[in-house]
Amino acid sequence: MPTIKEIAEMAGVSRGTVDRVLNNRGSVNAQTAQRVREIAEKLNYKPNRAGLMLAAQKKNIRIGVILFSESNPFFHEVLQGVAAKEQELAGYNCSILVRQVPFEEKAQFTAMEELLSDGIHGLVISPCNSLFIAAEIDRFHDMGIPVVTVNTDIFSRRIAYVGSNYRAAGNTAAGLMGLMTFGDVHVGIVSGSRHVLCHTERIAGFSETAAARFPQMHIAATTENHDDDVESFEKVSAMLAEHPEINALYFAAAGVYGGCQAVQSLNRTDSTLIIANDSVPATEELIRSGVIAATICQQPYRQGYLPVELLSRYLLEGIPPEQEYNYVDTDIRILENL
Amino acid sequence: MPTIKEIAEMAGVSRGTVDRVLNNRGSVNAQTAQRVREIAEKLNYKPNRAGLMLAAQKKNIRIGVILFSESNPFFHEVLQGVAAKEQELAGYNCSILVRQVPFEEKAQFTAMEELLSDGIHGLVISPCNSLFIAAEIDRFHDMGIPVVTVNTDIFSRRIAYVGSNYRAAGNTAAGLMGLMTFGDVHVGIVSGSRHVLCHTERIAGFSETAAARFPQMHIAATTENHDDDVESFEKVSAMLAEHPEINALYFAAAGVYGGCQAVQSLNRTDSTLIIANDSVPATEELIRSGVIAATICQQPYRQGYLPVELLSRYLLEGIPPEQEYNYVDTDIRILENL
DNA sequence: CAATTTCGTGTGCCCGTGCACATTTTCACT
DNA sequence: AGTGAAAATGTGCACGGGCACACGAAATTG
Numbered sequence: 067m068p069t070i071k072e073i074a075e076m077a078g079v080s081r082g083t084v085d086r087v088l089n090n091r092g093s094v095n096a097q098t099a100q101r102v103r104e105i106a107e108k109l110n111y112k113p114n115r116a117g118l119m120l121a122a123q124k125k126n127i128r129i130g131v132i133l134f135s136e137s138n139p140f141f142h143e144v145l146q147g148v149a150a151k152e153q154e155l156a157g158y159n160c161s162i163l164v165r166q167v168p169f170e171e172k173a174q175f176t177a178m179e180e181l182l183s184d185g186i187h188g189l190v191i192s193p194c195n196s197l198f199i200a201a202e203i204d205r206f207h208d209m210g211i212p213v214v215t216v217n218t219d220i221f222s223r224r225i226a227y228v229g230s231n232y233r234a235a236g237n238t239a240a241g242l243m244g245l246m247t248f249g250d251v252h253v254g255i256v257s258g259s260r261h262v263l264c265h266t267e268r269i270a271g272f273s274e275t276a277a278a279r280f281p282q283m284h285i286a287a288t289t290e291n292h293d294d295d296v297e298s299f300e301k302v303s304a305m306l307a308e309h310p311e312i313n314a315l316y317f318a319a320a321g322v323y324g325g326c327q328a329v330q331s332l333n334r335t336d337s338t339l340i341i342a343n344d345s346v347p348a349t350e351e352l353i354r355s356g357v358i359a360a361t362i363c364q365q366p367y368r369q370g371y372l373p374v375e376l377l378s379r380y381l382l383e384g385i386p387p388e389q390e391y392n393y394v395d396t397d398i399r400i401l402e403n404l
Numbered sequence: 405m406p407t408i409k410e411i412a413e414m415a416g417v418s419r420g421t422v423d424r425v426l427n428n429r430g431s432v433n434a435q436t437a438q439r440v441r442e443i444a445e446k447l448n449y450k451p452n453r454a455g456l457m458l459a460a461q462k463k464n465i466r467i468g469v470i471l472f473s474e475s476n477p478f479f480h481e482v483l484q485g486v487a488a489k490e491q492e493l494a495g496y497n498c499s500i501l502v503r504q505v506p507f508e509e510k511a512q513f514t515a516m517e518e519l520l521s522d523g524i525h526g527l528v529i530s531p532c533n534s535l536f537i538a539a540e541i542d543r544f545h546d547m548g549i550p551v552v553t554v555n556t557d558i559f560s561r562r563i564a565y566v567g568s569n570y571r572a573a574g575n576t577a578a579g580l581m582g583l584m585t586f587g588d589v590h591v592g593i594v595s596g597s598r599h600v601l602c603h604t605e606r607i608a609g610f611s612e613t614a615a616a617r618f619p620q621m622h623i624a625a626t627t628e629n630h631d632d633d634v635e636s637f638e639k640v641s642a643m644l645a646e647h648p649e650i651n652a653l654y655f656a657a658a659g660v661y662g663g664c665q666a667v668q669s670l671n672r673t674d675s676t677l678i679i680a681n682d683s684v685p686a687t688e689e690l691i692r693s694g695v696i697a698a699t700i701c702q703q704p705y706r707q708g709y710l711p712v713e714l715l716s717r718y719l720l721e722g723i724p725p726e727q728e729y730n731y732v733d734t735d736i737r738i739l740e741n742l
Numbered sequence: 743c744a745a746t747t748t749c750g751t752g753t754g755c756c757c758g759t760g761c762a763c764a765t766t767t768t769c770a771c772t
Numbered sequence: 773a774g775t776g777a778a779a780a781t782g783t784g785c786a787c788g789g790g791c792a793c794a795c796g797a798a799a800t801t802g
Contacts, residue, residue, distance in 0.1 A: 067497050069788060080752045085790070093749055115495035116461060117788030119454035120757050124790080157453035159405050159757090234741065241740035245584050245697050275740060359583050398736035402579035402613060403572065407758060418782045423760070431779055455758030458787050462760085497787090 068109040077102045088113075115383055122382045123159035129377055130181035131164045132174060132191040133216075139346040140366050141166075141192075144217070147370025148190075155378055162374065171196040178202050182211075188377040189213045193220040195263065212380055214373040214387075218264065225380070226387040228373045230364035232264045234396050236271020239316055239341050239362050241279065242398060246339055246359060247314060249280040254305050254312040255288040256298065258319030268318040268343065286312050295324030302328035314339040323348040326357050345399055353401050365394040406447035415440045426451075453721055460720040461497035467715055468519035469502045470512060470529040471554075477684040478704050479504075479530075482555070485708025486528075493716055500712065509534040516540050520549075526715040527551045531558040533601065550718055552711040552725075556602065563718070564725040566711045568702035568732055570602045574609020576734050577654055577679050577700050579617065584677055584697060585652060587618040592643050592650040593626040594636065596657030606656040606681065624650050633662030640666035652677040661686040664695050683737055691739050703732040 074084045079098060086092040087102040088111070094102075131148055134141045145164065152162040163184055167173040171194050178199075181189065189206060193199045193215055200222040203213045207223040219227040243251060255272065258265045269288070276283040286309045291298035298321030306312055306328065315338060317325060322342045329338050335357055342349050342361040352358040372394075376387045412422045417436060424430040425440040426449070432440075469486055472479045483502065490500040501522055505511040509532050516537075519527065527544060531537045531553055538560040541551045545561040557565040581589065593610065596603045607626070614621040624647045629636035636659030644650055644666065653676060655663060660680045667676050673695055680687050680699040690696040710732075714725045 067494070071788075081789085082753075082791085083751060086751085089790085091791090092751090095750060098750085112495055114458075114461075114497070114788050115492075116454050116457035117757095118495075118790090120452075120458055120759095120787090121789045121791085122757090123452075123454060124757055154453075156405065157450055157456075159452070237740040238738065241738050245738060279739075395735075396741040397733075398738070398741065400576065400579050400583060400736070401617075402575040403734040403736065409758075419759085420761085420783075421781055424781085427760085429761090430781095433780060436780085452758050455787095456760090458757090459759040459761085460787090462787060 067114065068106075068111050069114065070111075073102060073105050073109065073111060076105050113383075118383045119158050125187075127158075127160040127188075127378070127381050128184065128186045129160070129162050129374060129381070130178075130184070130186040130189045130191075131162055131374070132177050132181070132189070133164065133166050134169050134192060135166050140344055143366035144192075144370040147367040147372075148374055149370075150367075151371050151374040151378070155374070158378075158382060160378055160382060169194055171198050174199055175202060178206070182206070187211060188381050190216055190373040190377060192217045193222075194218075195220060212377065214377050216369055216373045226373075226376055226390055226392060228369055228376070228392045229394065230264070230369075231393045231396065232267035233271035233274075234393075235343060235362045235364065236268035236273075236318070237275045238271075238396050238398065239268070239318075239343070240272040240275035240283070242360055242362075243314055243316065243339065243341055244276070244280040244283060247283075250282040251280075251314045251339070252284045252286045252309070252311045253314045253316055254286055254302070254309060256302060256305075256315060256317045256319065256321065256325050257288060257290050258293045258321070259290055262319075265318045272316055272318070291319065291321040291325065293320040295321050295327075297321065298324030299328045301325075303332070306332055306334065313337055315341070317342040319343070320346075322346075322352070322358070326352050330357065345404070350404055353399070353404060356401075360398055360400045363397040363399050365397060368394050405452065406444075406449050407452065408449075411440060411443050411447065411449060414443050451721075456721045457496055463525075465496075465498040465526075465716070465719050466522065466524045467498070467500050467712060467719070468516075468522070468524035468527045468529075469500055469712070470515050470519070470527070471502070471504050472507050472530060473504050478682055481704035482530075482708035485705040485710075486712055487708075488705075489709050489712040489716070493712070496716075496720060498716055498720060507532055509536050512537055513540060516544070520544070525549060526719050528554055528711040528715060530555045531560075532556075533558060550715065552715050554707055554711045564711075564714055564728055564730060566707055566714070566730045566732070568602070568707075569734065570605035571609035571612075572731075572734050573681060573700045573702065574606035574611075574656070575613045576609075576736065577606070577656075577681070578610040578613035578621070580698055580700075580736060581652055581654065581677065581679055582614070582618040582621060585621075588620040589618075589652045589677070590622045590624045590647070590649045591652045591654055592624055592640070592647065594640060594643075594653060594655045594657065594659070594663050595626060595628050596631045596659070597628055600657075603656045610654055610656070629657065629659040629663065631658040633659050633665075635659065636662030637666045639663075641670070644670055644672065651675055653679070655680040657681070658684075660684075660690065660696070664690050668695065683742070688742055691737070691742060694739075698736055698738045701735040701737050703735065706732050 070081050070084050074081045084102050086094050087099045165177040167177045200220050203222040203224055206213050213224040215224045215227045217229045287305050289301040289305050291301050302325040340358045342358050345361055345363045349361055379385045408419050408422050412419045422440050424432050425437045503515040505515045538558050541560040541562055544551050551562040553562045553565045555567045625643050627639040627643050629639050640663040667673055678696045680696050683699055683701045687699055717723045
């Protein structure tokens with residue numbers, strides 16, 4: 067592995083000059099620069115990561131993370147991924163500042179401002195869908211603070227997105243449901259809100275696969291529960307009453323517990339195949355008790371771990387994320403592989 | 405983050421003394437050692453990773469990897485994981501020496517000897533089940549060369565195992581098959597050999613879940629194909645002829661393509677639910693064409709990546725693997741989330 | 743033409759750790 | 773008390789890259 071020192075010797079210049087050429091800072095004679103570049107190219111020079119990080123940590127890099135509140139078990143697991151990476155990064159004099167705020171643009175904006183005055187060098191955020199937030203992300207970017215969006219994306223100058231491919235999750239749910247019913251099934255879909263992109267995407271994916279692969283799969287009804295268990299109970303009860311032919315449910319949102327309560331109170335557990343999304347404690351319990359057959363998961367731990375990794379690599383080692391869209395796997399969980 | 409220098413100042417001694425205490429090398433006055441230890445404890449001292457690695461790479465660490473031959477698509481993907489980690493490690497003056505050998509103890513033994521004379525500092529190996537190999541692993545360990553087993557474990561002084569929990573894979577296969585058939589099914593099991601632990605473990609897991617959770621699931625027959633497609637074709641043909649009631653197959657081994665050919669040649673594709681293990685190109689093709697319903701995967705990429713990570717962390721940073729058994733996830737793949 | 747700026751380049755130190763070597767202190771034995 | 777070994781401790785350098793500062797030469801300005 068070649069080092070800057072070796073390149074300097076070969077080019078007959080000093081380390082400083084090579085440094086200036088390879089990091090294009092300061093002024094260097096055009097011919098000298100050219101020669102240095104050629105030598106670096108020929109030797110396939112890659113900066114040594116350990117040296118890079120050792121030098122970087124003089125700066126005490128700080129990375130801000132804005133997620134939703136702790137009470138949400140999904141984000142709790144995302145946080146564990148963040149914490150794991152924080153642990154690893156501790157040895158590099160690089161720290162993480164986590165802020166958990168309500169799902170509301172005002173609170174998020176305030177959190178961003180606060181982190182800015184804390185002097186962060188990069189930001190991970192699960193943005194709510196607001197032009198204000200998008201503008202603020204752009205502002206961060208223009209100030210030289212790279213932003214990575216996680217779990218939910220937003221049109222802005224963020225350098226990368228880490229999260230689920232929601233359409234693929236919907237596809238998978240339909241495919242699995244088809245396989246579990248020989249394709250002959252009347253489905254009720256429970257969504258959160260038609261204004262939340264990830265819910266509509268999941269439903270679009272579900273419908274797509276249902277139409278393309280299972281001609282006998284009928285989507286009998288769709289309802290919205292606004293991620294609330296009580297509302298979910300009522301809406302699902304109503305849906306099942308109105309559509310007695312329904313023998314499968316797909317939950318594209320939260321409120322799974324409330325919806326399942328409705329099925330159980332109507333004694334239709336055995337005749338209803340239920341597929342959910344994500345793996346929170348309530349869902350796992352319902353899988354253990356046989357009420358839910360399967361759940362489609364989106365690796366929350368990795369959604370915490372990966373964005374911090376991408377950002378720390380960029381800030382500490384100068385390596386930008388390879389991909390703009392970093393999708394996590396769509397995992398199928400049943401009782402046996404929970 | 406405290407450094408050795410800071411601890412030295414607080415204890416009123418030199419960096420060298422702190423170094424000797426914390427890495428227990430050389431001789432230090434008992435009281436001084438105690439004081440240093442207390443201060444390090446109080447400050448929660450963790451050695452700086454960048455500094456550690458920078459110092460470590462003077463040694464040009466070499467890690468050996470012994471896997472089975474390239475022609476096996478599963479190990480090809482394992483190798484990609486190894487290569488990915490090698491790429492990351494290149495910047496640390498740490499190199500990987502890969503040797504691919506036939507599944508045979510003699511060849512493996514020779515490869516180990518060769519790597520030894522190459523002066524490796526650690527070894528990743530997918531061992532064949534032989535006392536010779538176990539003894540050789542022990543010998544490596546006693547010479548101070550840590551060994552990590554991957555994919556297959558063996559009773560020896562290896563410091564860690566990375567691989568699948570085969571029993572859980574069998575459990576999952578049965579659970580999934582139960583859900584896809586309402587539990588009412590006659591299963592034929594295709595194994596490789598009753599002498600290969602991972603095959604028998606998968607079958608044990610399958611039987612366990614079948615018995616515990618699906619009283620209507622009957623295991624009609626079991627056959628062995630020795631991982632060979634031609635033999636698989638013949639054995640499955642015979643099994644289906646002898647047991648016309650079979651309407652599901654579980655492949656616990658390779659030879660999936662041959663076995664599926666048998667099903668297709670008997671025109672029993674539509675009436676036979678097939679679940680396989682692992683995701684090689686042939687299997688994926690059969691999923692796309694609707695012959696195989698699902699496959700239970702064991703993250704081959706991660707099985708290449710993780711062992712090298714564990715070993716490099718140990719050798720470069722002195723951090724031993726946290727767990728002895730590092731199981732990869734048991735993933736369910738269907739057409740939609742391949 | 744002298745004073746000042748700009749450009750191109752070299753040098754030294756820092757980051758945190760490991761390790762070889764140098765130096766001091768302790769202690770046993772004559 | 774003197775000697776020598778052994779134990780305990782201090783010191784300097786290496787690892788690779790970033791960056792501030794210094795310095796000479798050339799270009800520009802008044």
